[in-house]
Amino acid sequence: MQDFINIGKRIPKMDAEDKVTGKAVYIQDLKVPGMLWGKILYSPHPHARILNMDTSAAERLPGVKAVLTGYNTPLIKFGFYKDNMPLKANKVCSYRDEVAAVAATDPDIAEEALGLIRVEYEILPAIFDPEDAMKEGALLIHEEHLGGKEKKPTNILNLPWRLVAGDVDEARKNSAHVAEDRFKLTWVNHCCMGTSGCVARFDLRNNLTIYSNTQIPALAQRDYTEALAAMGLEGKKARVIKTTIGGAFGSKLDTYAYEYIAILLAYKTRKPVKIIFTREEEFFATSPRQPAVIDIAQGCTKDGTFTFRDVRMVLDNGAYTSWGATTPSVMMMPISSLYKVPNVRYVAKCVYTNNTYSQAFRGYGNPQATFAIESQIDALAEMAGIDPLDFRMRNANTPGEVTPQHFNITTCGLRECIDVVAQKLDWRQNRGKRDGRGIGMASMIHVGGGARVYKSDGCGTIIKIDDFGTVNVITGATDMGQGADTVIAQIVAEELGVRVEDVIVTHTDTDICPWDVGAHASRTTFVAGNSARGASKKVKEQLLEVASRSLGENPENLDIRDRTIFSKLDPEKKSPLGKILRASHYTAGGRMVMAEHFYDPPNENLDREFKGNLSVTYAYGTHGVEVEVDKETGQVKILKYVAAHDVGRAINPMLLEGQVYGGAAMGIGYALTEQLILKNGKVINPDFRDYKILTAADVPNIEAVVIETDDPSGPFGAKGIGEPGLVPTAPAIANAIYDAVGVRIKELPITPEKVLAALKEKTK
Amino acid sequence: MKQTIHFKLNGEPVQIEAEPNLTLIQVLREKLELTGTKEGCGLGECGACTVLINGKAVNSCIFPVMETDGKNVITIEGLADVDGNLHPIQRSFVENGAVQCGFCTPGMVLSAKALLDETPKPTEEEIRNAIAGNLCRCTGYLQIIQAIKEASKKI
Ligand code: FES
Ligand code: FES
Numbered sequence: 063m064q065d066f067i068n069i070g071k072r073i074p075k076m077d078a079e080d081k082v083t084g085k086a087v088y089i090q091d092l093k094v095p096g097m098l099w100g101k102i103l104y105s106p107h108p109h110a111r112i113l114n115m116d117t118s119a120a121e122r123l124p125g126v127k128a129v130l131t132g133y134n135t136p137l138i139k140f141g142f143y144k145d146n147m148p149l150k151a152n153k154v155c156s157y158r159d160e161v162a163a164v165a166a167t168d169p170d171i172a173e174e175a176l177g178l179i180r181v182e183y184e185i186l187p188a189i190f191d192p193e194d195a196m197k198e199g200a201l202l203i204h205e206e207h208l209g210g211k212e213k214k215p216t217n218i219l220n221l222p223w224r225l226v227a228g229d230v231d232e233a234r235k236n237s238a239h240v241a242e243d244r245f246k247l248t249w250v251n252h253c254c255m256g257t258s259g260c261v262a263r264f265d266l267r268n269n270l271t272i273y274s275n276t277q278i279p280a281l282a283q284r285d286y287t288e289a290l291a292a293m294g295l296e297g298k299k300a301r302v303i304k305t306t307i308g309g310a311f312g313s314k315l316d317t318y319a320y321e322y323i324a325i326l327l328a329y330k331t332r333k334p335v336k337i338i339f340t341r342e343e344e345f346f347a348t349s350p351r352q353p354a355v356i357d358i359a360q361g362c363t364k365d366g367t368f369t370f371r372d373v374r375m376v377l378d379n380g381a382y383t384s385w386g387a388t389t390p391s392v393m394m395m396p397i398s399s400l401y402k403v404p405n406v407r408y409v410a411k412c413v414y415t416n417n418t419y420s421q422a423f424r425g426y427g428n429p430q431a432t433f434a435i436e437s438q439i440d441a442l443a444e445m446a447g448i449d450p451l452d453f454r455m456r457n458a459n460t461p462g463e464v465t466p467q468h469f470n471i472t473t474c475g476l477r478e479c480i481d482v483v484a485q486k487l488d489w490r491q492n493r494g495k496r497d498g499r500g501i502g503m504a505s506m507i508h509v510g511g512g513a514r515v516y517k518s519d520g521c522g523t524i525i526k527i528d529d530f531g532t533v534n535v536i537t538g539a540t541d542m543g544q545g546a547d548t549v550i551a552q553i554v555a556e557e558l559g560v561r562v563e564d565v566i567v568t569h570t571d572t573d574i575c576p577w578d579v580g581a582h583a584s585r586t587t588f589v590a591g592n593s594a595r596g597a598s599k600k601v602k603e604q605l606l607e608v609a610s611r612s613l614g615e616n617p618e619n620l621d622i623r624d625r626t627i628f629s630k631l632d633p634e635k636k637s638p639l640g641k642i643l644r645a646s647h648y649t650a651g652g653r654m655v656m657a658e659h660f661y662d663p664p665n666e667n668l669d670r671e672f673k674g675n676l677s678v679t680y681a682y683g684t685h686g687v688e689v690e691v692d693k694e695t696g697q698v699k700i701l702k703y704v705a706a707h708d709v710g711r712a713i714n715p716m717l718l719e720g721q722v723y724g725g726a727a728m729g730i731g732y733a734l735t736e737q738l739i740l741k742n743g744k745v746i747n748p749d750f751r752d753y754k755i756l757t758a759a760d761v762p763n764i765e766a767v768v769i770e771t772d773d774p775s776g777p778f779g780a781k782g783i784g785e786p787g788l789v790p791t792a793p794a795i796a797n798a799i800y801d802a803v804g805v806r807i808k809e810l811p812i813t814p815e816k817v818l819a820a821l822k823e824k825t826k
Numbered sequence: 827m828k829q830t831i832h833f834k835l836n837g838e839p840v841q842i843e844a845e846p847n848l849t850l851i852q853v854l855r856e857k858l859e860l861t862g863t864k865e866g867c868g869l870g871e872c873g874a875c876t877v878l879i880n881g882k883a884v885n886s887c888i889f890p891v892m893e894t895d896g897k898n899v900i901t902i903e904g905l906a907d908v909d910g911n912l913h914p915i916q917r918s919f920v921e922n923g924a925v926q927c928g929f930c931t932p933g934m935v936l937s938a939k940a941l942l943d944e945t946p947k948p949t950e951e952e953i954r955n956a957i958a959g960n961l962c963r964c965t966g967y968l969q970i971i972q973a974i975k976e977a978s979k980k981i
Contacts, residue, residue: 072923074920074921074923075920075923075925075926077928078919078920078925078928079910079912079916079920080928081925081928081931081932082902082912082916082919082920082925082928082931082932082935083862083902083903083905083906083910083912083916084860084861084862084863084901084902084903084932085862086928087861088864088929090861090864090865091855091861252963253961253963254927254929254963255864255866255872255874255927255929255930255961255962255963255964256864256866256927256929257866306927306928307927308864308927308928308929309926309927309929309963309964310927311963340868341866341867341868341869341871341872542927543926543927543928543964544926545926716922716923716969717923719923719969720923720926720964720965720966720969723965723966723967723968723969724926724963724964724965724966725966726966727965727966727967727968728963728966749867749869749871750867750869750871750872750961751869751871755961755963756966756967757958757959757961757967758953758954758955758957758958758960758962758967758970758971759954759955759958761966761967761968763968764966764968
């Protein structure tokens with residue numbers, strides 16, 4: 063192994079000191095002179111026609127500066143299906159529909175004004191079950207939405223999620239064993255500890271600046287620019303400035319009504335307008351994880367070799383469309399490529415209902431699909447009379463493989479992951495006792511080298527060096543707590559021969575930072591890292607060239623170590639970086655040292671059949687868990703948790719472990735406790751008392767095992783790790799529960815009630 | 827009707843005029859512009875707003891400001907010294923990877939301080955219980971628990 067100075071080191075997160083001292087500025091903390099407060103009035107019905115609105119009393123309230131509705135604002139269409147608008151006119155289709163908004167000098171006044179707005183509704187029948195909403199003649203959420211070949215009104219979205227490889231029907235006939243099940247996944251909330259919010263302001267020339275929490279500065283900028291055009295402000299500019307982000311996890315991969323409302327209010331009042339969600343709003347008016355009804359069948363030969371995988375899904379789209387509707391594009395990945403499965407078929411339908419609409423959430427559909435696949439693998443292995451460990455090993459992916467979806471598997475540590483988990487759980491010894499204690503495992507695949515979901519998968523970096531040798535890295539990447547800033551600094555420091563503390567990473571302003579497609583697909587370490595590395599190489603070349611003049615040595619003979627440029631031939635010839643820079647700046651005909659680099663990995667867009675090498679490398683992992691199930695109460699207790707991940711290389715093991723612990727803890731919540739409960743479209747548990755995320759008292763100790771496969775395409779060998787920690791958690795736990803007490807729970811979360819009911823059913 | 831309240835804030839005496847229905851967090855964040863104290867829920871359910879009152883960790887979002895009269899209040903701004911030297915708990919959070927997005931961090935650090943002031947050598951279970959009211963969505967808590975353990979060795 064190479065000797066690195068900064069790579070592989072447990073370096074603290076760059077902004078940690080600001081955060082532990084309370085100095086970091088979050089959107090909640092931001093105040094702009096003259097700022098007004100915006101508040102939003104939501105629909106009290108899941109489906110209703112707006113007959114009449116009277117905002118006059120609200121407008122008369124002292125301190126109120128503007129009241130906006132869908133009737134007095136320009137139409138802005140947003141969202142990936144362009145079916146949403148900031149303020150709804152004519153009709154509301156869910157409880158989170160925004161019907162009016164107020165800007166006032168004080169948040170309490172704004173709140174009071176909302177109470178003075180009178181809206182008359184005609185309540186319409188509503189539909190909450192996507193399978194009902196699919197039926198012929200079902201009531202329509204959006205009457206104007208046409209679909210299918212005949213272009214008829216329908217609730218089914220025009221999204222052709224369909225992947226076929228090989229011949230599933232034939233393979234099924236030839237299978238010795240076939241398992242068939244239905245799994246159901248429900249909504250869970252991101253629960254970012256910092257709620258959503260933004261501050262929008264216009265300058266005198268009507269250019270917009272918006273302070274936001276976004277994970278997609280460049281794409282959000284485009285959305286806002288389109289909104290400006292819709293407002294009649296064609297050609298005006300949008301600048302996005304990120305404050306410190308209080309958690310994201312995918313929730314900030316889209317732009318939302320509240321942001322457009324803040325923009326509209328700011329334009330109307332020509333004052334900065336701030337909107338901050340309450341925790342209740344955060345629960346009911348942000349977009350949770352995509353729910354799914356999954357029908358899955360998998361088959362194998364007598365000896366436990368996979369023959370086929372056949373999956374059908376119905377996704378509750380809710381009333382509008384965000385990235386939740388595109389999660390099938392990621393679900394395809396485990397369906398086609400987790401283990402070697404020669405014949406694959408996957409069809410998914412997204413259906414409008416009067417429920418809330420969903421978004422990206424760590425894993426982007428992968429946890430949902432993996433829950434079904436990995437839970438059923440244990441069932442299939444049991445039918446075949448094979449230990450599920452052996453079953454997984456037999457079918458595990460290997461380097462050099464091309465999967466049915468045309469993924470080229472390069473480095474692949476899946477077998478190592480399975481193996482280490484089995485060892486740590488003492489698999490052969492502990493499995494199959496059914497004595498209330500049980501062990502289980504589940505694996506995952508995810509994109510490890512970004513993913514070409516847009517036309518570009520690129521990220522830009524600019525590096526410049528000042529008079530004192532301080533390295534300014536200006537990146538397109540977004541740090542939302544995961545540590546992108548630090549990992550980038552380590553990569554640059556390693557490449558340039560400086561210390562991490564010499565590096566300042568700026569990532570907050572679209573007027574300054576280069577372009578990037580966003581913090582999704584666990585791509586930042588890989589893509590922004592490679593981009594930063596590329597820029598570092600260019601800067602280094604310039605540095606050596608500049609130094610060659612002052613040191614009288616050929617650039618090829620120079621190198622940099624610990625902030626000093628030196629000659630490899632004559633160690634006496636050396637000079638500190640800052641001195642070289644100063645000489646360069648203060649000399650007639652001088653130059654500055656600065657470079658940019660745009661890195662776009664050689665990833666392919668999926669073709670019309672949804673095939674293609676989406677990512678230049680893939681990340682693998684296996685989680686293993688030991689549980690104890692109380693047969694009297696149905697309580698599941700986690701006794702041991704092992705999370706093994708093929709990460710390529712750990713650039714910063716401490717931050718990497720943080721991603722694995724955080725992901726797994728979130729995954730345990732997904733498996734056992736978390737559930738956004740919607741009753742006829744209404745969220746009935748919009749607080750932390752009734753929506754249970756894990757506390758410090760609940761979380762088990764997690765052993766993170768890092769498998770390094772040194773990926774040739776990754777920066778210093780690294781692959782992505784942001785999402786993987788959450789992906790296989792729920793099925794690993796479900797499998798352990800089955801091993802403990804012999805019941806298979808197919809709906810998340812696995813609450814004590816569900817376990818008890820299943821135990822009762824079993825003893826019948 | 828505004829009332830006058832006196833208390834000690836991070837070691838300094840303060841006097842403020844406030845409507846009696848205000849919570850402590852409102853006074854800290856809005857009136858005194860000490861925004862290190864975070865509001866994650868406003869309902870006493872997440873611990874982001876934790877401050878110390880006479881050494882005890884409390885949720886300032888549901889704590890009536892009137893009740894701070896005559897008391898000793900410590901917020902996150904009061905922990906590091908003026909030269910920026912971090913308190914050992916803060917240092918330990920930084921060094922152990924206990925901080926990701928950081929929104930829970932000020933409250934976590936103060937809950938940890940309340941614990942270590944009373945129980946200098948806590949067991950892991952005592953640590954877990956002491957911060958069980960402080961929700962964190964990013965870290966999975968393990969590095970926070972580790973940071974508090976490490977800090978307890980240094981204080
Ligand atoms: S903000 Fe006070 S407990 Fe959540
Ligand atoms: S670090 Fe983000 S909530 Fe704790």
